Amino acid sequence: xxxxxxTMLLSVHPRFATAILAGTKTVxxxxxxxxxxxxxxxxxxxxxxTMAIVGLARIASVRVASPREVWTASRTEAGISxxxxxxxxxxxxxxxxxxxxxxVAFEEPVPLSALRAAGPFHPPQSYRYxxxxxxxxxxxxxxxxxxxxxxxxxxxxxx
Numbered sequence: 001x002x003x004x005x006x007t008m009l010l011s012v013h014p015r016f017a018t019a020i021l022a023g024t025k026t027v028x029x030x031x032x033x034x035x036x037x038x039x040x041x042x043x044x045x046x047x048x049x050t051m052a053i054v055g056l057a058r059i060a061s062v063r064v065a066s067p068r069e070v071w072t073a074s075r076t077e078a079g080i081s082x083x084x085x086x087x088x089x090x091x092x093x094x095x096x097x098x099x100x101x102x103x104v105a106f107e108e109p110v111p112l113s114a115l116r117a118a119g120p121f122h123p124p125q126s127y128r129y130x131x132x133x134x135x136x137x138x139x140x141x142x143x144x145x146x147x148x149x150x151x152x153x154x155x156x157x158x159x
Contacts, residue, residue: 006036010124014049021044029096053110055109067095121134
């Protein structure tokens, strides 16, 4: 995997997190340019009402282009309707389609309350990159049953 300093924390609506982890949504779209190389680990944060890190994936590729081009390339994998996509992309000049692979759903999600108990934590509006310290705090916050998260984090950073 990549340098742990480049692990991405990606906020997604719960229905999209579920679809990504089920393998029915393999492309996540964003309104801004995302410059992440293939192999970048991605922790999936499901927004309200879930409010927890629910799984992980790896970036297979990123396509940055006009919203129309990204839709044409990813419409069958994006897991949203054209109407939803157009509403989301309204006014955007470019878009990114993140192709995701190697997904793992955590048996026990890591709730926002546990993340905040381990230290200051603010879920991103869209995405952000995590530091080694962020990853250490997540390992501490993971419930005892969060074996998948702990195993993954131990590969990324020495905890």
